[in-house]
Amino acid sequence: MTAVRALSLAVACLAATPAFALDQGDYRFNGFGTLGFTHLGGEEDGRSYGIQGQTNDSWRGDQLSKFGAQFSYGLTDTLGVTVQATAKAEQDEWKANLEWAYLSWQADDNLMLRGGRLRSPVFMYSETLDVGYTYPWLRLPDEVYSLVQLTSYEGADAVYTLPLSYGSVTFQLAGGQAKDRDYYAYDDLHDMDYKDIFGASVSLASNDYGTLRVGYVEAALDSLIQGYVPSIDQTLPWLELRGAKGKFTSVGYQYDNGAWLTANEWVRRVIEGDGQQAIDAFYLMGGRRFGDFLAHLTYAQLDEQDGRQNSWTAGLNYQLRSTVVLKGEYKRVDTSGGSDGVFTRNAQEVFDNAMGAAPTRNYDGDIVSVGVDFVF
Template structure:
């Protein structure tokens, strides 16, 4: 089985679609995970980087390492139950997480309805966010995937898939809320509520030319952090992505726009462009990523990666990322309390090395 087919199968099994419905009494069980370490160089001692500040100037495994399992069971021929559990670190402690817990009713070959705890469909890789084997990087591009700190919500979604002669068109609509979620800022966690969450996405998966995806989500956002001034503020997130993989050449690209009401929450635009080519079991790849805020603030990075297929379901990955900020923008670096208080945030320049193994069963 080629690496392309295994990746497609892994993603499909871990993101329930009408094509993988179960008969009554049948079940499907998957396990997945990442064992990895990462290191930040080029910055002064004690600096942190990343969505939870877990990348530092010492080798650490809690930024990348995670483990998960997913079980789906056919209650009837058209009604399935699915639960997904993960174990991963938040800052300095490991926690178990119920990422998914939902019922799925397949009304017909094209229409699927789900209700319960579901993945927030903000990004191109949202459905397999914790399944590192489903994407080429060891760490997803921080400039894009560090913008939204919400991976799931409680509510409903509807997925309609329409087979075409040259592609499959899928339309998804979501509605729900997410209460008491953690939001990481200034090296602390704050309680956050996402109310009136609404979203829609459209995906066109062609037979020969890759997959194009467009998604829009919005919610009323409240963060229990007085300095931000975010209370019942409207937030919106737009994502446009394209991915291609013919077994030899591979490309993944995504552009996002984040808007939150409030003078202390500037708009953000971000994108990444990735390309690679397989040489037998090896996959070298390169990625350029950029995150922009208002008034010229910017983080940009280049990532060089090399993957090696140890087995059809196990991949060894290594990456080198050169990242820098401009115009006194912290980007994904964690500023100190003094820098925040005095508004004297410097420009940052770091080199991030990551090594690890992704697997799926």
């Protein structure tokens, strides 16, 4: 089996698309995971990096490593159930997570309706967010994938796929809510409620020219983000959101002909009442296969009100087996204009910067990651 066919199989089995509805009594079980380690060096001055600040100057596996399984069962020829669970680290503690748990109804050859716990339809790789085998990187571009931390919600969606002579077009509508979700900010976890979630996307998949996806998601956000400041022995509120509208727009394109591949995504996030302007981010990736090797290069950029983070990532993958790939990456990250980017500040640093006791500064670093992605 070639790497491209194995990749297609992994995506098909783990993305739960309408084309793979099961007959009555049939079932499908798949496992997946990543065993990876990452290290931050350079001039980061002891500051950590990443969506939950798990990347630092020690070789750590909790930023990248994760394991999961998915089970689907056909209750009837049109009605099925799917459950997906993962085990991964949340800051310094490993936890089990129920990512998917839904009923699906194949209304006809084109339309599927689903209800229960579903993946948030935010990014191009949202459906296979934890299945590292389905994308070329060990770590998805942080500049884009750090902007929305919600990965699942409770609600329903409708997925309609229309076959075309040159491919297919898929429409998705989603709605629901997500209560008491963890949100990482200022080196700590906070509670976030996402109410009145609405999402819509359209994907055009061509036989010869890749896939183009456009998506939009909005939600009403409730949260109180605060932090303990040791120097004054007080807990201070940094941001309070009460029904604030959060809006997220994304445009993505990917192409893979077996030799050359590319993946690109642009996103914009707006949160009303957070005191910040819109945040824009994007990445551009190109890669080339040489037998069992894949070399790829990615440029990513995050623009926020206070400045910019940009990075270059060079990676080399080796196909150990049809469903196992060894990956190595080097990422150079720079910030400018006073932006934190995806580097983390704790509550004491935020307080010192606000009071003028310490000036804000820019950080940079070199991130090395190595690991193995697998599916079965």
